Amino acid sequence: MRQRPSRGAAPRSSCPVACALDVAGDRWTLLVVRDLLRGRRTYGELAAAPEKIPTNILADRLRRLEEGGMVRADLYQKRPARYAYSLTEKGLGLKEVLTALARWGTRNLPGTRVFPEFRRA
Amino acid sequence: MRQRPSRGAAPRSSCPVACALDVAGDRWTLLVVRDLLRGRRTYGELAAAPEKIPTNILADRLRRLEEGGMVRADLYQKRPARYAYSLTEKGLGLKEVLTALARWGTRNLPGTRVFPEFRRA
Numbered sequence: 001m002r003q004r005p006s007r008g009a010a011p012r013s014s015c016p017v018a019c020a021l022d023v024a025g026d027r028w029t030l031l032v033v034r035d036l037l038r039g040r041r042t043y044g045e046l047a048a049a050p051e052k053i054p055t056n057i058l059a060d061r062l063r064r065l066e067e068g069g070m071v072r073a074d075l076y077q078k079r080p081a082r083y084a085y086s087l088t089e090k091g092l093g094l095k096e097v098l099t100a101l102a103r104w105g106t107r108n109l110p111g112t113r114v115f116p117e118f119r120r121a
Numbered sequence: 122m123r124q125r126p127s128r129g130a131a132p133r134s135s136c137p138v139a140c141a142l143d144v145a146g147d148r149w150t151l152l153v154v155r156d157l158l159r160g161r162r163t164y165g166e167l168a169a170a171p172e173k174i175p176t177n178i179l180a181d182r183l184r185r186l187e188e189g190g191m192v193r194a195d196l197y198q199k200r201p202a203r204y205a206y207s208l209t210e211k212g213l214g215l216k217e218v219l220t221a222l223a224r225w226g227t228r229n230l231p232g233t234r235v236f237p238e239f240r241r242a
Contacts, residue, residue: 015155016226016227050133100217101141101218104215106137
């Protein structure tokens with residue numbers, strides 16, 4: 001069962017929350033964005049997330065984020081082809097969503113703690 | 122394929138973002154929260170969302186939100202049993218996440234517009 005709409009599917013409504021969830025609202029997409037925000041760049045670095053993201057899901061989410069204009073992939077090695085991933089301005093805009101999620105999680109879900117990279121000095 | 126962990130599953134990590142997405146991070150859960158925020162109370166009102174949420178998914182998400190302490194169900198009619206749903210303080214805390222999603226969506230996804238209930242005067 002696909003949990004995301006296929007490319008070019010009609011939006012469910014014109015609500016910006018619904019549309020935002022369509023492009024970035026599953027259990028994994030925003031974790032990929034989180035890891036790009038904390039400086040992970042390569043497929044290997046992203047695959048090493050503590051949540052043990054399945055590699056097929058990582059590849060799928062990176063592709064969708066790239067198609068949606070949130071992530072840019074730059075070839076940094078030709079043989080074999082290797083890409084460095086980074087957030088576009090549109091992707092960087094999701095930081096506010098992640099900040100809100102992290103704040104809510106820290107307040108409401110016992111035992112959670114933000115990664116050191118995100119802690120304020 | 123289940124897209125959410127079963128009740129009591131071990132958290133994927135101690136990251137508050139990952140844990141928040143575990144409890145509220147699919148395409149539908151936050152839309153149910155959005156509709157509770159804009160005053161929808163009954164199952165029928167929630168089922169009437171413009172995104173046409175499948176009723177089995179609505180029932181499942183309400184149950185999970187209730188189990189997670191984000192939603193309260195109050196019996197308001199006995200035969201047949203009918204419940205009025207509302208957000209707890211924990212559930213109300215998700216408003217900041219929805220606000221961030223709505224702001225990002227409005228800025229980045231052409232054609233989206235927030236519901237009248239959420240527009241500032």
